[in-house]
Amino acid sequence: MQSDIDPRTLIGRKAYDRDGAKIGTVDEVYLDDATGEPEWAAVRTGLFGRDAFVPLEPSEVVDESLRIPYDRTLIRTAPDLGVGRHLSPEQELRLYHHYRMPLPGPDTPAPGTGGRERDADR
Numbered sequence: 587m588q589s590d591i592d593p594r595t596l597i598g599r600k601a602y603d604r605d606g607a608k609i610g611t612v613d614e615v616y617l618d619d620a621t622g623e624p625e626w627a628a629v630r631t632g633l634f635g636r637d638a639f640v641p642l643e644p645s646e647v648v649d650e651s652l653r654i655p656y657d658r659t660l661i662r663t664a665p666d667l668g669v670g671r672h673l674s675p676e677q678e679l680r681l682y683h684h685y686r687m688p689l690p691g692p693d694t695p696a697p698g699t700g701g702r703e704r705d706a707d708r
């Protein structure tokens with residue numbers, strides 16, 4: 587994700603998939619405990635939908651919306667982790683596998699090293 591974006595400004599933005607189909611609205615942003623960088627977003631997928639977790643890297647902010655480079659179906663079938671104050675290492679690993687993302691290398695913190703914290707009231 588663009589590093590100059592304040593994660594708090596993502597909340598409330600519309601989220602779209604790689605084809606431009608609307609997915610929902612960013613509900614929460616989760617930060618890496620070790621670096622403080624925004625890493626995941628919970629996107630509310632509809633009026634009676636649930637929150638789907640999406641990776642913020644390599645997503646980008648375009649025209650006041652969050653563009654997620656994955657297919658809508660893949661996003662909507664992400665593991666249902668609920669929302670809360672923290673993603674456990676196991677939950678984060680499930681998300682990495684779901685999105686077929688490479689696990690961080692030796693120079694970056696492993697998924698769940700200290701977990702992920704929701705960016706709320708910061």
